[in-house]
Amino acid sequence: xxxxxxxxEIDALLRGTSESSQPEAKPEEHLDSMESDxxxxxxxxxxxxxxxxxxxxxxxxxxxxxxxxxxxxxxALRERYPTPHVALRVGYTEGLKGENxxxxxxEDAAIISDLMLGGNGIDVDPEGxxxxxxxxxxxxxxxxxxxxATSLSTVxxxxxxxxxPLVEVFDAxxxxxxxxxLELWETMVLIExxxxxxxxxxxxxxxxxxxxxxxxxxNELMTATSPQPVAPAAAAPKPEAPKTPAAAAPQQQPVRxxxxxxxxVAVSQAEFMPLHAPSTNDSIPAxxxxxxxxxxxxxxxxxxxxxxxxxxxxxxxxxxxxxxxLAGEPVDxxxxxxxxxxxxxxxxxxxxxxxxxxIIQPHERIGIV
Numbered sequence: 246x247x248x249x250x251x252x253x254e255i256d257a258l259l260r261g262t263s264e265s266s267q268p269e270a271k272p273e274e275h276l277d278s279m280e281s282d283x284x285x286x287x288x289x290x291x292x293x294x295x296x297x298x299x300x301x302x303x304x305x306x307x308x309x310x311x312x313x314x315x316x317x318x319x320x321a322l323r324e325r326y327p328t329p330h331v332a333l334r335v336g337y338t339e340g341l342k343g344e345n346x347x348x349x350x351x352e353d354a355a356i357i358s359d360l361m362l363g364g365n366g367i368d369v370d371p372e373g374x375x376x377x378x379x380x381x382x383x384x385x386x387x388x389x390x391x392x393x394a395t396s397l398s399t400v401x402x403x404x405x406x407x408x409x410p411l412v413e414v415f416d417a418x419x420x421x422x423x424x425x426x427l428e429l430w431e432t433m434v435l436i437e438x439x440x441x442x443x444x445x446x447x448x449x450x451x452x453x454x455x456x457x458x459x460x461x462x463x464n465e466l467m468t469a470t471s472p473q474p475v476a477p478a479a480a481a482p483k484p485e486a487p488k489t490p491a492a493a494a495p496q497q498q499p500v501r502x503x504x505x506x507x508x509x510v511a512v513s514q515a516e517f518m519p520l521h522a523p524s525t526n527d528s529i530p531a532x533x534x535x536x537x538x539x540x541x542x543x544x545x546x547x548x549x550x551x552x553x554x555x556x557x558x559x560x561x562x563x564x565x566x567x568x569x570x571l572a573g574e575p576v577d578x579x580x581x582x583x584x585x586x587x588x589x590x591x592x593x594x595x596x597x598x599x600x601x602x603x604i605i606q607p608h609e610r611i612g613i614v
Contacts, residue, residue, distance in 0.1 A: 288312040291393035298392035305443035333410040340405030343458035348451040362563035383412040395573035430455040
């Protein structure tokens with residue numbers, strides 16, 4: 246005899262089944278104070294190198310300082326940017342996995358594009374950001390993020406490369422490509438920097454990334470700075486104890502034999518003439534002072550490229566020429582068309598300079614491999 250279930254019991258069973266079938270809510274990730282400080286330090290290092298690259302491009306003194314790290318949701322982001330801004334999405338293709346977004350005001354982007362195109366950055370129209378000017382901003386940010394990736398490669402001791410940034414003017418109050426992308430990130434980390442370009446810009450530049458990417462940067466930093474375990478040294482083999490014969494044989498008395506001592510012989514270490522005499526100041530000719538006043542032409546080469554006659558004739562003011570070197574690579578120092586050293590570009594007050602980082606070996610200077 247089967248028992249019938251009441252309607253209340255059936256409803257209770259259905260409610261229990263539907264509740265148990267719902268997936269568990271995924272815990273939301275957050276940054277702790279240590280991770281926030283680490284991200285701020287990473288931003289300080291990477292964007293410090295970016296300021297040098299941007300200064301070279303814009304011919305202006307650039308400062309990017311004081312990062313402030315916080316978390317933000319998509320709703321808070323819409324309230325933060327009620328007016329249109331310029332956004333650049335940068336993806337990492339090697340060394341790191343993920344992407345981030347840089348946000349600039351339209352006024353700052355217009356000034357940067359005007360400087361890139363050979364203008365003075367004064368009285369620019371933020372509404373005039375056409376395709377050409379956006380491309381100029383894109384190139385500036387590409388060089389800037391390339392320098393940042395080079396800094397991260399040094400800090401993390403691994404090769405890090407980025408894809409060319411994608412640029413667009415976005416309105417956070419509307420649905421557009423980059424906003425759709427941000428909505429896929431459940432939680433976001435926001436790193437805000439002060440940006441100063443000469444006397445033209447005193448504003449903010451903001452880096453936005455998914456919180457998982459922020460934690461990835463922190464883990465890479467911890468891995469790079471943590472001491473590597475040292476393998477224990479192999480224990481020296483213990484000397485084998487002399488084997489004791491089972492039955493000790495009677496010891497024989499040693500036979501004494503007189504040995505005549507050999508006559509003492511004077512022994513000294515053999516000395517050879519050196520194959521290559523070391524270069525010392527004594528080898529410098531005494532009359533070299535006669536050449537001290539001879540002028541030499543010192544040239545610093547940023548890079549080289551090849552262009553056809555047609556491409557050269559098509560160059561105009563504001564044209565951008567891509568060189569065969571990456572941003573942040575050492576520049577070559579020539580004296581009378583002969584490379585003698587390598588160095589890095591530095592900014593000294595309002596002027597550029599070169600800090601010598603490597604002296605070419607003498608045999609390389611004369612072309613001997």
